Structure formats: structure tokens, C-alpha cells
Amino acid sequence: MSDPKKYSIVRYTPGQRINHWIIALSFVLLAASGLAFFHPAFYWMSNLLGGGTWSRILHPFIGVVMFVCFFLFAIRLWRFNKITKKDKEWLSNMSTVLKGETAGVPDADRYNGGQKVLFYVLVILMLGLMASGFVMWREYFSHLFGIELVRLASLLHAIFAFLLICVIIIHIYAAIWVKGSVRAMTRGTVSPGWAWKNHRDWYRRIVRNPDAE
Numbered sequence: 001m002s003d004p005k006k007y008s009i010v011r012y013t014p015g016q017r018i019n020h021w022i023i024a025l026s027f028v029l030l031a032a033s034g035l036a037f038f039h040p041a042f043y044w045m046s047n048l049l050g051g052g053t054w055s056r057i058l059h060p061f062i063g064v065v066m067f068v069c070f071f072l073f074a075i076r077l078w079r080f081n082k083i084t085k086k087d088k089e090w091l092s093n094m095s096t097v098l099k100g101e102t103a104g105v106p107d108a109d110r111y112n113g114g115q116k117v118l119f120y121v122l123v124i125l126m127l128g129l130m131a132s133g134f135v136m137w138r139e140y141f142s143h144l145f146g147i148e149l150v151r152l153a154s155l156l157h158a159i160f161a162f163l164l165i166c167v168i169i170i171h172i173y174a175a176i177w178v179k180g181s182v183r184a185m186t187r188g189t190v191s192p193g194w195a196w197k198n199h200r201d202w203y204r205r206i207v208r209n210p211d212a213e
């Protein structure tokens, strides 16, 4: 058989993959240091950034890195995440999808309905974390706001962070569960079989026009 690499479909450019992994690494560092601030039981996690003081200094800056990289990535992917009638149908068939069956489930484009919903949840949480984090950032900004607002921002920041951790656990689980997906973000390519099975409308678009994204 000829080289299977010849039959790979490009899903992410190297720039997009680097960007995504900067977001993922920032997320891990932020979650660990954030949990260390949240409860003494997690304080040991502050070691990842060199202890409590360094965590306090670095956490907000890493937050800005994650926010900027996320939006650079999200802006490029926005047009593929518009929710269509087919996506709504896909979402109403969620229980079938979770059983690993395909009967009655409409074909997905580059992203399925679940991925698109997750995308917008991420956008909302990122905006919420950035806005509340800005109000709480003692070194530079929190003196601009009243104590009540800083307290409210701290509460919201913790809620948004908790939700982001839950959503990212689902994101990672789905990436592993749908075999062949992680490769899209490591090597940048997927097999035609993966595209046909999971994103048939996208596959059809690529076959019609190999330059389509």
C-alpha cells in the first residue's frame, strides 16, 4: 500500500497548534496556582510556579497570555462555529451520540454541535475570567474599584474558573474518546476515515475543494 501520509487531511496549521498548546499549558498553570490560592489543601500546587509569592505575581500575567492566545485562536475558528439548524438537530440527538451510535444523527461540518456549544461557553468564561481578574489584580488595578466590587469579582472569578475546569475536563475527555482527534492537534492532520466518520459535511467540502479549511 502506498504511503498513508499522502492521504492525510490538514486540520490545523503549525501556528494554530502552537497557539492551542500555549493555551493548554497556560490553563494548567493557572488552574494549579488558582486552586492553591483557593484552599490550603491545594497550596502544594503553588510549587509549579515557584511557590506562593511567584504564583501571586505570575498568575495574572499567565491569565493575560491565555486570554490573548485564546482569542487569536477563536477569531480564526469563529466562522466554523456558527450554529446551524443541523447542529440543533445534532444536539437534540446527544443521547444517541453518547451511545456511540450514528442512526438519525445529522452529519457534522468542521465542528459538531457539541463542540460549537463548548466553543461559546469557552468564549463567555474567558471574558468573565479576564474582566473579574482585572478588577481583582491588586498590583495594578484593584485600587480603581470599590471593595464590594472587588469582593464580587473574586466570587465570580472562582465560579468562572470552576466552570472552566469542568468544561476543559469534558473537552479533553471528548478529544480522547473520539479516536484520532488528538492527532489533529499534535500532527495537524486527520485521516480521511476520521473526517468521514466524525465530520462528514466537512469531508465533502474538502473533497470538493482541497484548499477549503
Ligand code: HEM
Binding pocket: 011, 020, 023, 024, 027, 070, 073, 074, 077, 081, 111, 115, 116, 119, 122, 168, 171, 172, 175, 181, 182, 183, 184, 185
Ligand atoms: C491538555 C489539554 C487539551 C487537550 C488534550 C486538547 C485537545 C484538543 C483537540 C484534540 C482539539 C481538536 C478537536 C477537533 O479538531 O475536532 C482541540 C480543539 C480546541 N481546543 Fe483544546 N485541548 C486542550 C486544552 C484546551 C484549552 C485549555 C482550551 C481553552 C481554554 C482549548 C480550546 C480549544 C478550542 C477553542 C478548540 C477548537 C474547537 C472549536 O473551535 O470548536 N483546548 N483541543
